Amino acid sequence: MIEVRQLRKRFGDQQVLDGVDLTIEKGESLVIIGRSGGGKSVLLKHLVGLTHPDSGQVLVDGRDISHLNERELLAVRRKFGMLFQSAALFDSLTVEENIAFVLARERNHPPQEIARRVAEALEMVEMPGIQKRKPAELSGGMRKRVGLARAIIYRPEVVFYDEPTTGLDPVVSDSIDKLVVRVCERLKVTSIVITHDMRSMQAVGRRVAMLHLGRIYTSGTPAEMMASTDPVVSRFVRGISDEKVHTF
Amino acid sequence: MTELPAKVMQSLLAGLGRFSLMVAEVLRSLTTQRLSGRDLTSQLYYIGVKSQTVVLVTGAFTGMVLCAQTYFQFHKVKMDSATLAVVSVSMCGELGPVLTALMVAGRVGASMAAELGTMRVTEQIDALRTLATHPIDYIVVPRVVATMIAVPLLTAESIAVGIFAAYLVGVHLLQIDPGYSLVNMQRFTDHRDVLMGFIKSFIFGGIIATTGCYKGMHCGQGAEGVGHATTEAVVYASIAILMSNFFLTLLLTRLLALI
Ligand SMILES: Nc1ncnc2c1ncn2[C@@H]1O[C@H](COP(=O)(O)OP(=O)(O)O)[C@@H](O)[C@H]1O
Ligand SMILES: [Mg+2]
Numbered sequence: 283m284i285e286v287r288q289l290r291k292r293f294g295d296q297q298v299l300d301g302v303d304l305t306i307e308k309g310e311s312l313v314i315i316g317r318s319g320g321g322k323s324v325l326l327k328h329l330v331g332l333t334h335p336d337s338g339q340v341l342v343d344g345r346d347i348s349h350l351n352e353r354e355l356l357a358v359r360r361k362f363g364m365l366f367q368s369a370a371l372f373d374s375l376t377v378e379e380n381i382a383f384v385l386a387r388e389r390n391h392p393p394q395e396i397a398r399r400v401a402e403a404l405e406m407v408e409m410p411g412i413q414k415r416k417p418a419e420l421s422g423g424m425r426k427r428v429g430l431a432r433a434i435i436y437r438p439e440v441v442f443y444d445e446p447t448t449g450l451d452p453v454v455s456d457s458i459d460k461l462v463v464r465v466c467e468r469l470k471v472t473s474i475v476i477t478h479d480m481r482s483m484q485a486v487g488r489r490v491a492m493l494h495l496g497r498i499y500t501s502g503t504p505a506e507m508m509a510s511t512d513p514v515v516s517r518f519v520r521g522i523s524d525e526k527v528h529t530f
Numbered sequence: 531m532t533e534l535p536a537k538v539m540q541s542l543l544a545g546l547g548r549f550s551l552m553v554a555e556v557l558r559s560l561t562t563q564r565l566s567g568r569d570l571t572s573q574l575y576y577i578g579v580k581s582q583t584v585v586l587v588t589g590a591f592t593g594m595v596l597c598a599q600t601y602f603q604f605h606k607v608k609m610d611s612a613t614l615a616v617v618s619v620s621m622c623g624e625l626g627p628v629l630t631a632l633m634v635a636g637r638v639g640a641s642m643a644a645e646l647g648t649m650r651v652t653e654q655i656d657a658l659r660t661l662a663t664h665p666i667d668y669i670v671v672p673r674v675v676a677t678m679i680a681v682p683l684l685t686a687e688s689i690a691v692g693i694f695a696a697y698l699v700g701v702h703l704l705q706i707d708p709g710y711s712l713v714n715m716q717r718f719t720d721h722r723d724v725l726m727g728f729i730k731s732f733i734f735g736g737i738i739a740t741t742g743c744y745k746g747m748h749c750g751q752g753a754e755g756v757g758h759a760t761t762e763a764v765v766y767a768s769i770a771i772l773m774s775n776f777f778l779t780l781l782l783t784r785l786l787a788l789i
Pocket of ligand 1: 293
């Protein structure tokens with residue numbers, strides 16, 4: 283479904299992605315782990331064409347999207363839904379208008395249908411009845427749920443989650459993890475989850491890929507990652523800092 | 531030593547290139563995409579209706595001071611009744627469009643840069659793009675079109691109020707003869723002056739909105755980036771307005787002489 287070949291990207295003198303190779307199959311749920319500032323969000327932005335690589339390819343259903351212009355990319359992105367790290371709700375619009383955004387702009391959905399689908403999407407993320415609120419009135423966990431509702435209402439084939447549980451308390455994190463799993467099973471979507479939360483990784487991933495030093499360092503099942511004897515992986519999953527390397 | 535100027539030059543050219551690409555995309559969007567009436571109306575309300583107070587006050591006081599200053603000079607050579615003619619010609623062709631545009635740049639250009647800049651640093655622009663919406667279509671085009679409609683109208687208002695205020699000051703405060711003054715004003719104010727002001731203000735509207743949107747869409751990281759973008763939007767738009775005004779005066783005078 284999505285194939286990444288030798289993706290490279292630098293910002294200034296910092297080589298953030300240094301030859302990433304990754305294949306994502308239709309219907310799978312992949313977790314990408316890696317250190318903060320390691321380039322996970324940058325990788326995700328390449329997958330949906332928000333950023334253009336310095337070199338390398340991103341193939342979506344066999345088509346290289348890394349050189350398409352913005353208008354061509356818009357059509358490709360209709361297949362994708364993305365939940366941003368900060369939820370990125372439009373703060374001038376209500377929850378309802380946020381969620382209905384894509385449908386309202388497509389101009390071929392009657393208002394009743396839009397209202398029904400918004401209600402459905404809110405039901406799905408367990409936030410019924412908050413249509414009229416503004417994003418500023420919502421807590422972090424609620425914003426993520428609304429962000430997810432906005433991303434799934436138009437039935438995308440792939441949903442990307444950028445650190446869905448970061449900044450939330452353990453109980454809310456757990457409920458978001460369950461939500462991710464439920465969305466994946468009910469809507470039969472491919473899901474790609476970025477996280478550095480090990481509980482999250484075990485809860486939502488069938489396969490885990492670790493991004494380290496700008497490349498996919500290794501991949502395997504969550505159980506394999508937890509049991510790994512590789513020093514880089516085992517330090518990461520157990521959360522032990524490497525004293526020789528500065529951590530930020 | 532040659533490296534620094536080369537770098538500055540390079541970033542300047544890159545910026546100009548990105549700006550041109552944005553303007554080209556706006557034109558493409560205008561010709562190929564449908565503009566939402568709702569987006570346009572809300573922008574027109576904010577840019578046009580809400581800018582009136584500041585524009586009217588500017589127009590009125592400019593007209594008044596221009597009248598007083600002209601009168602003081604003309605009175606010496608007994609040309610009192612030409613005072614309003616000078617006010618009217620300079621308000622229509624130069625001061626009305628330029629001062630209105632500068633005030634709108636300070637109010638609207640700054641808020642566009644701040645709003646879009648905030649949307650950018652909070653990833654709302656990226657979110658828009660993942661929601662299959664081109665930011666140019668949804669954000670930039672309604673603002674550019676609304677500003678290009680609003681600024682000429684605001685300019686007309688400002689000119690009218692400026693001349694009216696000048697009339698009040700001239701007739702009631704400085705005791706100029708109202709009859710002669712009005713006749714002279716009409717004799718010396720040409721439809722070309724009015725047309726020139728109209729064309730200029732239309733172009734200034736475009737400058738304000740494209741600069742504000744460009745600075746917002748390409749702003750740096752964090753609150754600092756937004757602050758910078760806001761300042762730069764106002765400074766660049768103001769300079770562009772003042773510089774282009776000079777060339778527009780030269781060019782339009784030639785062109786309008788033909789009709
Ligand atoms: N637009 C950008 N301009 C410059 N540097 C960037 C940009 N986006 C990301 N970076 C840098 O790339 C690195 C990786 O960032 P990111 O992908 O956000 O990390 P994370 O793995 O925590 O999501 C960071 O050091 C960040 O400063
Ligand atoms: Mg990140």
